[in-house]
Every structure is written in structure tokens, then in C-alpha cells.
Amino acid sequence: MTIDMSQFFQVFFDEAEELLAEMEKLLLGVDVDSPDPEDLNAIFRTAHSIKGGASTFGLADMTEVTHILESLLDKIRKGEMALTAEHVDAFLAAKDILKMQLDGHRLGSAVDLDAVGDVRMLLQSFVQEEIKAKPTIVADLSAHVKTQHENEKFHHCFSVNFSAVGDEDLKLLTTELSLLGAVKSEKRGSDSALIVLETNGSEDDILAVCSFILDVDKITIEREEIAQVIDDSSGKSEEELGYGFFQPLDAMFPPDEHQDAQHEAKKAAEKNAQEALANAGKAAAKKEAEKHAGTQESSTIRVGIEKVDQIINLIGELVITQAMLAQRTQDLDPVSNERLLSSVAHLTRNTRDLQEAVMSIRMMPMDYVFSRFPRMVRDLATKLGKKVEFVTYGASTELDKGLIERIVDPLTHLVRNSIDHGIEMPATRLESGKTESGRLSLSAVHQGGNIVIEVCDDGGGLHREKILEKARQNGLAVSDSMSDSDVWQLIFAPGFSTAEVVTDVSGRGVGMDVVKRNITQMGGVVDIRSAKGFGTTITISLPLTLAILDGMSIKVGEEIYILPLGFVVESLQPKAEDIKEINGKGRVIKIREEYLPLIPLYQSFNIEPLHTDPSLGITVIVEVDGKKAALFVDDLVGQQQVVVKNIESNYRKIPGISGATILGDGGVSLILDVAALLRSVR
Missing domain, CATH: 1.10.287 (Helix Hairpins)
Structure with missing residues (x-):
């Protein structure tokens, strides 16, 4: 029966992507000077698992890369080769190549074959350098192995054919293969070579050794017959072989030693019994662990x-x-x-x-997003000549999948900006009394019905004067009396950039306006806090989900609106004396010694209200990012769960409206965009 493997491809693609992400995370966290053996084993396991899956599905290009990578990692984890920073860089480059090949198979995207070849050559060069750097050790080891193999009995014989092999490579191949067994013969052709090897290893072992020196497609392995090992026991009787079981103790020991032998035999039996019990306990524990692991593995299922x-x-x-x-x-x-x-x-x-x-x-979990940044921070900091310590908090904080996928690009831009514009060069930081390495943190935390994400750096902070000067050059209406928070918001203007030199990192004025627009489209808000010389913090507040929310039904005239409950602080009927008029600025309401702007919804949406006097209606206090306001409505209808329907994709963007829902009576009600309403009265 033929099994259709195509149905399992998507599972392999998903698992391979997870393994590649895990590999990158482990490589970035490994201590090069003193690597943890468990970390090295974990990195090796990721490569081994990807290789096994790629081989199963016939993805030869991925198999070749992971085979070389796995063999090199195996040498490092066994202590046969010291881990270096160059190794880590090469392994990360190999991870990128594998991701590119994976996307090629899954999405049909282009694969840079030159880059693949470069990485393979880079990986193979490490082994050749190791061999050339220690010729005497290799020679001594070969001699030792040869002596060790003289009395060893081999069960397999292979003819290993090499095409397009040079003399130097052939010498290395012979040396490497001699570590696996006994090289019986070696034949050299004009452009090829043949080595006959007797070994107890497998074809994979031979390929693993040779692939460091030659490409896999230049190696052919054929199994040969080997002479049967002569059994020294032939010709002996059963009694001589011990098949009469055992000689009596009297025959083995003199009479005076018989009692001592019995005592020793008893002690040995007791010892064996204790070892058997211990082994049984270990076996039971192992079986229980395997059972538990199997239970864990079967407790999850992949669903589209x-x-x-x-x-x-x-x-x-x-x-x-x-x-x-x-x-x-x-x-x-x-x-x-x-x-x-x-x-x-x-x-x-x-x-x-x-x-x-x-x-x-x-x-x-937000770790799905956060895990993408350590590699990017490392590479970008190296490129710019800066030192950056990157930390994350709240990686387990959960957010709706739809929002997580859309928040990746805005966060990527903010992190790149923090490294490029925020954190100073090491020398500049030392002159300012700071540590040589800058600190960049990414955090996520739940606050009510929202998730708050912060990108924080301890760099030089935003330059107020430079931002104002650039804003004037761009024709924006600004003044020196503007508050800092208003000045910081200027960087979100289209085409705004304070970079003096345009690079491939930043400086073109494209990005920050897109960041704000994307976050606003998700129903979120973005805020900036900065202090010159101390750093900048950018805060993003997003709703936890866009699908279903708890809402308060409010009535304005004959219309019913939905107010997201996560923004509501309280509701009350104000007294006439608590409402004050500000000339040309609208009205405010006094709530417990605090004056809040009053937003009449009937004016915002041009509706004929039941009441125009706030003291006759209801005031709902709402809060967004620590800023409060009072919404003036006619009445409160009730509280209910509502299903959010996207109105922009079906109609158009409506100011102050984030979506729509269907009410219990079948009517349509609009959902208020509280953040937009508060921004309109600032």
C-alpha cells in the first residue's frame, strides 16, 4: 500500500519552522567561552530533527545542509572541536539558508543557490581547518586507531568511490576513514579514487565523515562481502566450552580456599541482586518518564x-x-x-x-513576536558598531493571533529605530558616564481589556529642538510652547526623519507614520515618553481581541451605540453646578475635584438628542492611557457581549467608529472608537 505523504508536508513545514526558531534562540543564548553541554545537545537535536524530517519527505537540499551542520555540531558537543564565535555566526547563517529552503518548498519562493553553496563551504572549512591545525594529533590518533583496529573484528566492508577529488582531499579522506575501521586498499584514478574500508560502522557514518571534505553528490558507497570471522571455539567439546555449565568449586579452588570462594560468590550474588533492583528502578522510572512524555505529546493537536x-x-x-x-x-x-x-x-x-x-x-503568547528580535538586535548592533543588551518581559502574555501577526512589523520598526537613533556608540556612552552597552527592553502586560507593549531604551532620548526644526522645514504648524508629548507625536508625521545620513537602516522618513496608522487600525494607541540623555519609551495599547467584546449599550436620540466596557470607569448624572463652560473650548465637568472634558455624542455624530442639558442626561467617564473624559449620552440601555463586525472593509472608515455589531432585535449598532473621541478634544 502506498502512503500519500503530501498530507503530512504542512506538519513538517510547521515543525521545521519551530525547530529553526528554537535553534536560533539557543545559538544566540549559548556561552561561547563556556557552553552548557545541554545547550549544545539541544542545538544538535534541532538540526537532527530537521534532517530526519527533510530526508523523510525527500527534500535533498535541506538534507545536505543539515547533514553537514549536524556532523559539525556533533563534534562540538562531544568535545572534539572547541566552539567559537565564528561557529555561531556560521550556524546562524546555516539557519537562514534552511529557512530560505523551507520557504522555497512551502511557498515556492526563490532560493539563492550561491548563498547555499557558500554556507556549505563555510561549514566544511571548519573541519578542514581543524585537521590541518593539528596534523600531529591526527597522525598520532590514526596510529593509535590503527593499532587498536589490528585485533578488532569487522562485520562490514564498503567500497567508497570519490569523483573529482584532489590529492590533498584524498589524504584527508583516508585519514578520516581510518578512524572508522581498517583501510584495506586505496586506488587512485585520473580524477577519482576508491577506498575499501572494513568497519563496524554504517554507510551514514562514512558519509558523515566524508561530507566534511567532499560534496555528498561526489561520494558513492557500495557494500562488499567480508570473510566470515573464524570462531576460535570450533573443535572444542561442549565440556571444554563450559556447556556442561560450570566446574565444581572443589575443582576450581584448593580445599582451604573453598570456604572463601563460597563467601565471595555469596557477596557477588548479593551485589548483583542490588544492581538488578537498582536497574529495575531506573527502568521503571524511564518507562514512567516515556509514558509521561507520550501523554504530553498526545495532549496537543495542530488545527488550521x-x-x-x-x-x-x-x-x-x-x-x-x-x-x-x-x-x-x-x-x-x-x-x-x-x-x-x-x-x-x-x-x-x-x-x-x-x-x-x-x-x-x-x-x-507574545513570545511568538519577541523571539524574532534577539537575532535582529544582534546583527544590527554589530553592523552599526554598537553594543546592545536586549531583554524581554511578559513573553507569556497572550494576545489574539490576528493582532499578533499585525503587530510584528510596527514593533520591528520601533526596535530598529531604538538601536539606530536611540542607543549611542560605546565611546559616547562612556563619555556620558553610562555603561558601554546600551539596554533595550521589550515588555508586554495586561491592563484591563487591553495589552500594553513597551519598547524602552536607555539611549540619548529625543531631541526636542531638532524635531521642531525639522517640523518647520516640513511645513508643519508648530510652536516653541508645545508640550513635550505633542512634540514627540510629530515624529509620526509622514516623511518625518531627523537622520542626517540616509542608510539602509533608516533616514528616509518612511515608517513611523505607517507604524501609527497600523496600530490605530488595530484599535490601539501609541504614546511616547522621552528624557534627553536618559532614553525613550514607546507605549502601544491594543485590545486583547477584535472578535467579541463586552460592551455597554448607550442611547443618543433614537440611536443605540456600543461603548467597549474596558474603557468605562463609571457613569453618573451630573449636577448643573459641576458643569463649566470654557470660552471657545467647550465644556468641562467636575468629578471629585478633577475637571474632565465633556464630549456630547450628539454633536460628534450630528444627531437630534433627547437632552441637550448634561444634568438631565447621563455622563459616562472613560479612560484611555491615563487620560479621562466624560461622554454625554441620553440614557444607558444595558450591558452585553457583542460580536465585532468590520465596517471599514464593507463600507468605509468612519471617524469615531471602530466597528459594528448586530443587536438582539436584529438591528445594527455602531461601536465607538473611544481613543479617537478623546483625541478629538485634546
Whole structure:
């Protein structure tokens, strides 16, 4: 029966990508001067697993690279070769090549064959340098192995053919193969060579050794017959061989030694029994560990994201249906319809639990994003001649998968800016009394219904005067009396850049405006805090999910709007004396010795209200990034879960509106963009 392997390709692609990410993480964290053996073993296992999978699916290009990489890592983890920084750089380059090859097979993208060849040659050069650097050691080792092999009995014989091999390479090949067994003969042709090797190793062992010196496609291995090993026991009787079991103790020992022999035999038996018990315990523990590992492995399952999205959409429709049922039954007599109302309440609880459980499937840890940056920080800092210590906090904090994928590019730009513009050169930092290495941190934490992500550096900070000067050159309306927070927001203007030299890292004024636009489209806000000489912190606040949220239904005129509950602090009916008018600036409301801007929603959306006097309506206090405001509405309708529908893709962008939802009565209600409303009154 033929098995269709194509159905398993996607599983291999996903696992290989995870293994490559793990390899990069381990390589970046390894201590070159004193590497942890467990780290080296873990790096080796990633290469070995990728090689095994690539070989299974017939991906020869990946197999060749991982084979050389695996063999080199094996030498390092066994202590046969010292790990160096050059090794780490080469392994990271090999990881990049494997990722490119993986994308080529999965996405059909182009693969740079020259880059692949360069990396393979780089990896092979390390072994040749090791051999050439220690010729006497190799010679001594070969002599030692040859002496050791003289009395050894081999069970396999191979003819190893090499094409396009030079004299120097052939000498190295002979030396390497002699470590595996006995080289019986060597024949040299004009452009080829043949070595006959007797060994107890396998074809893979031979290939692993030879691939360091020659390309795999230039090596052909054929198995040969080997003479049967002569059994020295032939011709002896069973009694001589011990098949009569054992000689009596009296025959083995003199009479006076018989008692001592019995004592020694008893002690040996007791010792063997103790060892057997210990081994049994170890075997049981190993079996239990394997059982536990098997349980862990079977506790996860790979599911396509499209299936999860389909379930979430169905749950969204279920939430809407449940809201409709709740609204239809709210006017029923609770006595005569007790069982029906109880069932509806039970359905409401189950629907909410189901919704939370399904939404948790889409939640992914921020480590999915954070793990991309250590390599980028390392390479960029090296390129710019800077020293950067990169740390992360809250990598386990979870965010909706859709948002995680969209936040990668904005964060990448912010991290690159911090390294390029923020952190100073080592000499400049020392002159300023700082440490030679700059510190760049990336953190994520939950705050209410949002996730707050911060990119923080201890560099030179933003230059207020330079930003204002550049803004004037770009024709922006600015003044010296602007607050720092307003000045910092200028860097998000299109085409804005303070870089004096345009490089491939930055300086073209493209990026920061895109960063802010992308974050705003996700329903988030971005804020900047900076102090000259002390560094800059950029804060991004995003909703945890864009699919389903808890909302407060508010009424303005005859319209019903949804206010996301995560922004609501409190609601109240204000007194007339607490409302003050500011000439030309609108009104404010006094809440516990604090004056907040008052936002009449009927003015924002041009609606005929029921009340124009705030003291007759309801005021809802909302907060975004520590900034508060009061929304003036006619009435509060209630609190409910709503399914967010994208209105921009189906209609167009509406100022102050982030989406829409379907109410229990089948009507459509708009969801307020609280952050945009607060920005409109600043």
C-alpha cells in the first residue's frame, strides 16, 4: 500500500519552522567561552530533527545542509572541536539558508543557490581547518586507531568511490576513514579514487565523515562481502566450552580456599541482586518518564487557523442568537414562564463560557513576536558598531493571533529605530558616564481589556529642538510652547526623519507614520515618553481581541451605540453646578475635584438628542492611557457581549467608529472608537 505523504508536508513545514526558531534562540543564548553541554545537545537535536524530517519527505537540499551542520555540531558537543564565535555566526547563517529552503518548498519562493553553496563551504572549512591545525594529533590518533583496529573484528566492508577529488582531499579522506575501521586498499584514478574500508560502522557514518571534505553528490558507497570471522571455539567439546555449565568449586579452588570462594560468590550474588533492583528502578522510572512524555505529546493537536476562525464566527452568531432570545423573553411573566427563563439564563452562561473557551484558542503568547528580535538586535548592533543588551518581559502574555501577526512589523520598526537613533556608540556612552552597552527592553502586560507593549531604551532620548526644526522645514504648524508629548507625536508625521545620513537602516522618513496608522487600525494607541540623555519609551495599547467584546449599550436620540466596557470607569448624572463652560473650548465637568472634558455624542455624530442639558442626561467617564473624559449620552440601555463586525472593509472608515455589531432585535449598532473621541478634544 502506498502512503500519500503530501498530507503530512504542512506538519513538517510547521515543525521545521519551530525547530529553526528554537535553534536560533539557543545559538544566540549559548556561552561561547563556556557552553552548557545541554545547550549544545539541544542545538544538535534541532538540526537532527530537521534532517530526519527533510530526508523523510525527500527534500535533498535541506538534507545536505543539515547533514553537514549536524556532523559539525556533533563534534562540538562531544568535545572534539572547541566552539567559537565564528561557529555561531556560521550556524546562524546555516539557519537562514534552511529557512530560505523551507520557504522555497512551502511557498515556492526563490532560493539563492550561491548563498547555499557558500554556507556549505563555510561549514566544511571548519573541519578542514581543524585537521590541518593539528596534523600531529591526527597522525598520532590514526596510529593509535590503527593499532587498536589490528585485533578488532569487522562485520562490514564498503567500497567508497570519490569523483573529482584532489590529492590533498584524498589524504584527508583516508585519514578520516581510518578512524572508522581498517583501510584495506586505496586506488587512485585520473580524477577519482576508491577506498575499501572494513568497519563496524554504517554507510551514514562514512558519509558523515566524508561530507566534511567532499560534496555528498561526489561520494558513492557500495557494500562488499567480508570473510566470515573464524570462531576460535570450533573443535572444542561442549565440556571444554563450559556447556556442561560450570566446574565444581572443589575443582576450581584448593580445599582451604573453598570456604572463601563460597563467601565471595555469596557477596557477588548479593551485589548483583542490588544492581538488578537498582536497574529495575531506573527502568521503571524511564518507562514512567516515556509514558509521561507520550501523554504530553498526545495532549496537543495542530488545527488550521481557518477552522478556528470558522468556529469563532459560528460562536459569534450564537452570541447574537442568545441575545435575541434574552431580549424576546425579558418581558415575559417570571412566574408563569419560570422554566423558560431559567433555561435562557442557563443558555446565556453556557454561551459565555463557550465563547471564552474558543477565544482562548486564538490567543498566542507574545513570545511568538519577541523571539524574532534577539537575532535582529544582534546583527544590527554589530553592523552599526554598537553594543546592545536586549531583554524581554511578559513573553507569556497572550494576545489574539490576528493582532499578533499585525503587530510584528510596527514593533520591528520601533526596535530598529531604538538601536539606530536611540542607543549611542560605546565611546559616547562612556563619555556620558553610562555603561558601554546600551539596554533595550521589550515588555508586554495586561491592563484591563487591553495589552500594553513597551519598547524602552536607555539611549540619548529625543531631541526636542531638532524635531521642531525639522517640523518647520516640513511645513508643519508648530510652536516653541508645545508640550513635550505633542512634540514627540510629530515624529509620526509622514516623511518625518531627523537622520542626517540616509542608510539602509533608516533616514528616509518612511515608517513611523505607517507604524501609527497600523496600530490605530488595530484599535490601539501609541504614546511616547522621552528624557534627553536618559532614553525613550514607546507605549502601544491594543485590545486583547477584535472578535467579541463586552460592551455597554448607550442611547443618543433614537440611536443605540456600543461603548467597549474596558474603557468605562463609571457613569453618573451630573449636577448643573459641576458643569463649566470654557470660552471657545467647550465644556468641562467636575468629578471629585478633577475637571474632565465633556464630549456630547450628539454633536460628534450630528444627531437630534433627547437632552441637550448634561444634568438631565447621563455622563459616562472613560479612560484611555491615563487620560479621562466624560461622554454625554441620553440614557444607558444595558450591558452585553457583542460580536465585532468590520465596517471599514464593507463600507468605509468612519471617524469615531471602530466597528459594528448586530443587536438582539436584529438591528445594527455602531461601536465607538473611544481613543479617537478623546483625541478629538485634546
